[in-house]
Amino acid sequence: GAVVSQHPSRVICKSGTSVKIECRSLDFQATTMFWYRQFPKQSLMLMATSNEGSKATYEQGVEKDKFLINHASLTLSTLTVTSAHPEDSSFYICSATGRNNEQYFGPGTRLTVT
Amino acid sequence: RKEVEQDPGPFNVPEGATVAFNCTYSNSASQSFFWYRQDCRKEPKLLMSVYSSGNEDGRFTAQLNRASQYISLLIRDSKLSDSATYLCVVNPMEYGNKLVFGAGTILRVKS
Numbered sequence: 001g002a003v004v005s006q007h008p009s010r011v012i013c014k015s016g017t018s019v020k021i022e023c024r025s026l027d028f029q030a031t032t033m034f035w036y037r038q039f040p041k042q043s044l045m046l047m048a049t050s051n052e053g054s055k056a057t058y059e060q061g062v063e064k065d066k067f068l069i070n071h072a073s074l075t076l077s078t079l080t081v082t083s084a085h086p087e088d089s090s091f092y093i094c095s096a097t098g099r100n101n102e103q104y105f106g107p108g109t110r111l112t113v114t
Numbered sequence: 115r116k117e118v119e120q121d122p123g124p125f126n127v128p129e130g131a132t133v134a135f136n137c138t139y140s141n142s143a144s145q146s147f148f149w150y151r152q153d154c155r156k157e158p159k160l161l162m163s164v165y166s167s168g169n170e171d172g173r174f175t176a177q178l179n180r181a182s183q184y185i186s187l188l189i190r191d192s193k194l195s196d197s198a199t200y201l202c203v204v205n206p207m208e209y210g211n212k213l214v215f216g217a218g219t220i221l222r223v224k225s
Contacts, residue, residue: 107156
């Protein structure tokens with residue numbers, strides 16, 4: 001099956017710093033990638049749709065200036081959490097759409113802001 | 115009303131039992147349906163797509179009822195390793211490839 005990787009898998013940072021998370025599709029090209037956030041015991045919530053070569057589309061309530069998304073190539077999308085705060089601590093997961101419209105998820109990045 | 119609704123459970127069943135999960139969706143124009151499995155602190159993994167004709171993969175059977183906007187997942191001969199959260203996922207299509215996730219149903223299989 002399609003493989004999507006994320007890096008880093010876990011990060012701890014201090015409040016006020018920025019953190020970049022990479023999402024790569026390893027064996028297929030993805031014109032669209034998605035970024036989700038999941039808080040404990042809750043379902044995945046879509047944050048934004050990352051489109052290769054164009055601006056990301058953000059869901060309602062998600063600050064685009066705080067969560068910067070760059071989709072520079074067909075295999076790489078990055079999410080930068082700027083000026084992170086403890087309430088940004090969460091599990092961030094990316095996904096990419098395969099040929100049959102199935103979404104494959106990366107292993108996730110657990111962010112802890114102290 | 116939520117776009118995708120699931121019974122949160124938990125469903126506690128013994129090994130070997132048959133268990134069924136249900137899911138309803140609100141957007142009648144939805145075209146693609148999936149069941150994902152998510153283990154604790156892990157990413158969701160695609161379990162199976164759900165087709166109008168229904169589909170089976172080993173011990174797992176998925177059914178779609180478009181008229182009732184209802185999706186089901188049946189697990190036969192439950193194993194301990196089936197313990198996880200099962201996510202009902204719908205692509206409403208009007209938003210492109212965006213997926214809408216149900217909150218998940220927790221399954222605990224016990225020996």
